[in-house]
Amino acid sequence: MESLGSTRRSFAPWLDPNAEPYIRFENVTKSFGDFAAVDDLSLTIYEREFFALLGASGCGKTTLLRMLAGFEKPTSGRILLDGQDLLGVPAYRRPVNMMFQSYALFPHMTVEANIAFGLKQDRMPKAEIADRVAQMLKLVRLEQFAKRKPHQLSGGQRQRVALARSLAKRPKVLLLDEPLGALDKKLREATQFELMDLQQELGLTFVVVTHDQEEAMTMADRIAIMDRGKVMQVATPAQIYEAPASRFVADFVGAINMFEGEVLEAAAGRARIRDRSGVEFSLDNGGDASAGTTAWLAVRPEKVQVTRERPDGAVNAMEGEVWDIAYLGDMTVYNIRLNDGRLVKASVLNSLRRIEDALTWHDRAWISFAPDAGIVLIR
Amino acid sequence: MAGTWGRFNIVALILGFAFLYLPIILLVIYSFNESRLVTVWAGFSTRWYVSLFSNRGLMDAAWVTARVAFISATVATVLGTMAAVALTRYTRFRGRLLFSGMVFAPLVMPEVITGLSLLLLFVAIGFERGFMTVTLAHITFSMCFVAVVVQSRLLSFDRSLEEAAMDLGATPVKAFFQVTLPVIFPAVISGWMLAFTLSLDDLVIASFTSGPGATTLPMRIYSQVRLGVTPEINAISTILVGIVTIGVIVASLVNKRRRVRQWRDEQTAAQI
Structure with a gap:
């Protein structure tokens, strides 16, 4: 497992200017009547990449996936796979396979027959089909369920049959539409890692559609955040979380505190911002802010400190009152109400078992964060 | 209670x-009345069943009806299923409303009008009336019933099954025959049985479109009744009632058993 983890970390073809993208969406638009489900979208995905399309329902992520599978035709634009234009190639001739959200197992066929279906379409010799089916059943650990029908299986088993069926033809690209959506939390977490290992082992390109950010963060090499048919940002999970490109992305992934203010000074990457309530902040990561404009300072709750007194030498600090406390065991989330009524969220890791002197409701408290803890967003 | x-x-x-x-x-x-008079009870007997089987006229009519019903139900099922697929799949083709209206019009059309218009058509094109024309007429009016039954099944059919088949390399035609049709097959069978029953007991349309040598059982019974009800008619009617009853009971038993088994399978699957 450790070796897989390390290859994973060094995998970054998108940084290599000579790397050729494997899948290319070029200015793809898909309209249903007046509504553009996908709007002039361009995107590149590399070979062996685990790529996630993340967005709320109706953002166009599933439409994008269905266009790649061949179930929808783009209204305009091109989709290329390994240099070949997919326009005019019907779904049944594309070297991609899809795992459906509903699994779409054939109810009248056994598990075995479901997995063999695609191979039979290719007129593969019988003995070879049997071999491949056995291999797939082993891969998803369902050997003893070969003769069962889908309705005789549990949800997790069905999911694995669907996976085995979509992998049986050894597609170049596997598309997964909300692959873990129908599983309960525990099974979902276990399956996430199974999928990642499988993708590494088989060396496939995975494109997964999900609305679950934790799922996307865990599994994907890169994530595309989508909203209203457009890609808002494509980046690694860490970049998405720590360096969101816009307020939308910052707000969509995880929790964040946002302060709107005027940029007083911006030079050499540093910025000074005066908040609406008159408090001044200094940031090391000024982003693209320029003096005299409006910008937003964004800081994640876990990067905010909560103290009874103003910490010595704190650059960015505000006073308030403890408004809400959510004790989660491993950490505690405080909602601090500032003097002007705004709430700031701070999550504090409970690294010590200290109970006495804990902050409690209506205590006065200071929130503060380091100059490099927040980022400045101009969009 | x-x-x-x-x-x-x-x-x-x-x-x-x-x-x-x-x-x-x-x-x-x-x-089972011994007497020749239908309304006077004179003791139990099966003699009318015996004489029924030696009544050539009735037996021929029964045979004609069976053949007409079988052929028309089969053809109507094929056509009706095709119409239902077209109506559920292609929701945005030109003239869809007209097409669906025309498919379903015979449902509400008075049989007399259907029969009369078919008669006029057959006369106009000089088609000799007989076995063929009754069968064609029955296909025409029972097809829409099949279409309704199959369409309602197709509406709840998960289209991603078909997409999955195509994704795995099946052409649209193969996907239909290997996946869609087997899944909706119970509805197709129901449609066939409905068409068969409709054809079996149709009198009006058959009277219009049938010719010499192709008298169906309902026509035969009706013409005999006009000369007076004989116990033979009672006997053949009892047989028909028996067949239909057995059919309904078997169908519902099979259905129930399948549902119970499916339920049990799902319970055990959930426990694994």
Whole structure:
């Protein structure tokens, strides 16, 4: 497992200017009547990449996936796979396979027959089909369920049959539409890692559609955040979380505190911002802010400190009152109400078992964060 | 029981069932009547069943009806299924409303009009009336019933099954025959049985479109009744009632058993 983890970390073809993208969406638009489900979208995905399309329902992520599978035709634009234009190639001739959200197992066929279906379409010799089916059943650990029908299986088993069926033809690209959506939390977490290992082992390109950010963060090499048919940002999970490109992305992934203010000074990457309530902040990561404009300072709750007194030498600090406390065991989330009524969220890791002197409701408290803890967003 | 049901409910139930089944029960009882007179009971006998099987006219008519019903139900099922697929799949083609209206119009069209218009058509194109024309007429009017039954099944059919088949390399035609058709097959069979029954008991349209040598059983019974009801008619009617009853019971038993088994399978699957 450790070796897989390390290859994973060094995998970054998108940084290599000579790397050729494997899948290319070029200015793809898909309209249903007046509504553009996908709007002039361009995107590149590399070979062996685990790529996630993340967005709320109706953002166009599933439409994008269905266009790649061949179930929808783009209204305009091109989709290329390994240099070949997919326009005019019907779904049944594309070297991609899809795992459906509903699994779409054939109810009248056994598990075995479901997995063999695609191979039979290719007129593969019988003995070879049997071999491949056995291999797939082993891969998803369902050997003893070969003769069962889908309705005789549990949800997790069905999911694995669907996976085995979509992998049986050894597609170049596997598309997964909300692959873990129908599983309960525990099974979902276990399956996430199974999928990642499988993708590494088989060396496939995975494109997964999900609305679950934790799922996307865990599994994907890169994530595309989508909203209203457009890609808002494509980046690694860490970049998405720590360096969101816009307020939308910052707000969509995880929790964040946002302060709107005027940029007083911006030079050499540093910025000074005066908040609406008159408090001044200094940031090391000024982003693209320029003096005299409006910008937003964004800081994640876990990067905010909560103290009874103003910490010595704190650059960015505000006073308030403890408004809400959510004790989660491993950490505690405080909602601090500032003097002007705004709430700031701070999550504090409970690294010590200290109970006495804990902050409690209506205590006065200071929130503060380091100059490099927040980022400045101009969009 | 009586306390919770109430006297009114029991009376209503008895009257309701009597209204529905008394005529049929009378018919069955009198088919075993010894007497030639239909309304006078003269002891139990099966002689009318024996004489029924030596009545060539009735037996021929029964054979014609069976063949017409089988062929028309089969063809109507194929056409009706195709129409249902077209209506559920291609939701945005030009003239769809007209097409669906035309498919379903015979449902509400008075049979007399359907029969008369078919008769006029056959006369106009000089088609000799007989076995072929009755069969064609039955296909025409039972097709829309099949289309309704199959369409309602297709509406709840998960289209991603078909997409999955195509994704795995099946052409649209193969996907239909290997995945869609097997899944909706129970509905297709129901449609076939409905078409078969409709053809079996149709009198009006058959009277218009049939010719010499192709008299169906309902036509035969009707013409004999005009000369007076004979116990033979009671006997053949009892046989028909028996066939239909057995058919309904078998169908519902099979259905119920399948549902119970499926339920049990799902329970065990959930426990694994």
